[in-house]
Amino acid sequence: MSVARRSAGADTDEILGRLRALRARDAPTHGGRVLSYVYDSGRGELDELADAAASLARPLNGLDPTVFPSIAVMERDLVGFTRRVLHGGRSVVGSITSGGTESCLLAVKTARDLWRRAHPEGGRPRLLTSTNAHAAFQKAALLFDLDVDAVPCCENGAVRAADLVERMGDDVAMVVVSAPAYPSGVLDPIEEVAAAADDRGISCHVDACFGGFVLPWWPGLPRWDFRARGVTSMSADLHKFGYAPKGVSVLLHRGRRRHRAQFFATTRWAGYPVVNPTLLGSRSASPLAAAWAITQHLGERGYAELVGSIQRVAAAVRTAVDGIRGLSVMGEPTGPAMTLVADASAPPEQQVDPYHLADALVGRGWRIQHQPGRLQSDGVRIPHSAHLTFTPVLEQRITEFTDALRSASDSVRGRPRANARMLAAGLRALGYGEGGRVPGPAVSWRLLRLAGADAVPSGRPMAQLMALIEQLPPPVAEALLTELLARGSEPR
Numbered sequence: 001m002s003v004a005r006r007s008a009g010a011d012t013d014e015i016l017g018r019l020r021a022l023r024a025r026d027a028p029t030h031g032g033r034v035l036s037y038v039y040d041s042g043r044g045e046l047d048e049l050a051d052a053a054a055s056l057a058r059p060l061n062g063l064d065p066t067v068f069p070s071i072a073v074m075e076r077d078l079v080g081f082t083r084r085v086l087h088g089g090r091s092v093v094g095s096i097t098s099g100g101t102e103s104c105l106l107a108v109k110t111a112r113d114l115w116r117r118a119h120p121e122g123g124r125p126r127l128l129t130s131t132n133a134h135a136a137f138q139k140a141a142l143l144f145d146l147d148v149d150a151v152p153c154c155e156n157g158a159v160r161a162a163d164l165v166e167r168m169g170d171d172v173a174m175v176v177v178s179a180p181a182y183p184s185g186v187l188d189p190i191e192e193v194a195a196a197a198d199d200r201g202i203s204c205h206v207d208a209c210f211g212g213f214v215l216p217w218w219p220g221l222p223r224w225d226f227r228a229r230g231v232t233s234m235s236a237d238l239h240k241f242g243y244a245p246k247g248v249s250v251l252l253h254r255g256r257r258r259h260r261a262q263f264f265a266t267t268r269w270a271g272y273p274v275v276n277p278t279l280l281g282s283r284s285a286s287p288l289a290a291a292w293a294i295t296q297h298l299g300e301r302g303y304a305e306l307v308g309s310i311q312r313v314a315a316a317v318r319t320a321v322d323g324i325r326g327l328s329v330m331g332e333p334t335g336p337a338m339t340l341v342a343d344a345s346a347p348p349e350q351q352v353d354p355y356h357l358a359d360a361l362v363g364r365g366w367r368i369q370h371q372p373g374r375l376q377s378d379g380v381r382i383p384h385s386a387h388l389t390f391t392p393v394l395e396q397r398i399t400e401f402t403d404a405l406r407s408a409s410d411s412v413r414g415r416p417r418a419n420a421r422m423l424a425a426g427l428r429a430l431g432y433g434e435g436g437r438v439p440g441p442a443v444s445w446r447l448l449r450l451a452g453a454d455a456v457p458s459g460r461p462m463a464q465l466m467a468l469i470e471q472l473p474p475p476v477a478e479a480l481l482t483e484l485l486a487r488g489s490e491p492r
């Protein structure tokens, strides 16, 4: 019986025992076996320090740093550390947010507000991105009422600067480039795009949520941070390669005026004056304190050492993949990610399908991330793939991983990719996807059951569900996925 359903409160040991049992069914968060979502430095002392700092800050409310000045001090230190490693200089200021999505949302909101100020005649601003830019920018455009203009990227995940520059116009509130892009691990042509945006007076955001605490120590890169002319804002997540627990990111702006446009302030209600730099009102200071403690402990040198591990892992995996028949790396990744695709130059019976590979790795104790392929507006298809995020801890068992990669590839080589065309065609025949028609909750659930995808417990093969997602019109796929997630947290 669920603890919450009991009439009397449960014993603390029992509650924690139950939570431990629930957690035992989760994918492992430590040890590097999950190559997405979690970022393990491999240094246990960092987790202990983070827990102690988070616990000290737990009762605080980040809503008002004038009442709890420790929050302002920690924010100041974190913004200072981040702007230093991103070469921001004294004119760069910023805020701590709850994560990458919030940093991206606020960057867009800020650019939109500045654009509106500069365009009193009105109109609808455009957010210029690429198909590689994180989905958070689509969310931002939806929430803040901008049109998304996502230019197609090359089949190998690279974005051409000229494609973005060509689309720059007076209605563009902001152009987004990534350092690197999550789906491909490729570094966008930041210098060229930012300079062109600068020449036209357009804001340019570098989304370094993923690479912001890795690339500063990665050798041989072109200018990708505030050293590049025209970069007006940057996001960098402390809860990724900053190794802090979830709930903390940094958003930096070039210039106070831009930063202040991020704020919401009002004295126009019956209560206390509300001044929020972020989307939330009351907010936890625990992730902030944990991130603060970790950066104080690691310093730039500590981060540089951890990046050394990531580089060695990336090199070892690259060598392994280059030696696997039928499998290849998409494009030229820079930093802590790599994307695996079937080698299209090999005959079908020699190809390693990335979805089957990902599923086969689960049985060997490893998780890599399925990424659906995508037909872009220019007709260029980005192939379906598997994403790998490399964390420092993986260096400790790199041979085990590359052996697993080889044996999993051998076990699926030549297996044709999963196909959900029949179901997708059936849905089309029923009119779903036509004119924006999407199934409601009951039909979506029935369809998921039909596809055998109504329960995707941790570790179950995903190839079939992913094939279905790829082959359905996006609004239908989005309705099915919404249903899948929503059902999971409905009370039973």
Ligand SMILES: Cc1ncc(COP(=O)(O)O)c(C=O)c1O
Residues within 6 Å of the ligand: 099, 100, 101, 102, 104, 134, 136, 178, 180, 181, 182, 207, 208, 209, 210, 237
């Ligand atoms: C480049 C990039 N931007 C933004 C985000 C969104 O971050 P979050 O999941 O912390 O909201 C991610 C997450 O992976 C990312 O890789």
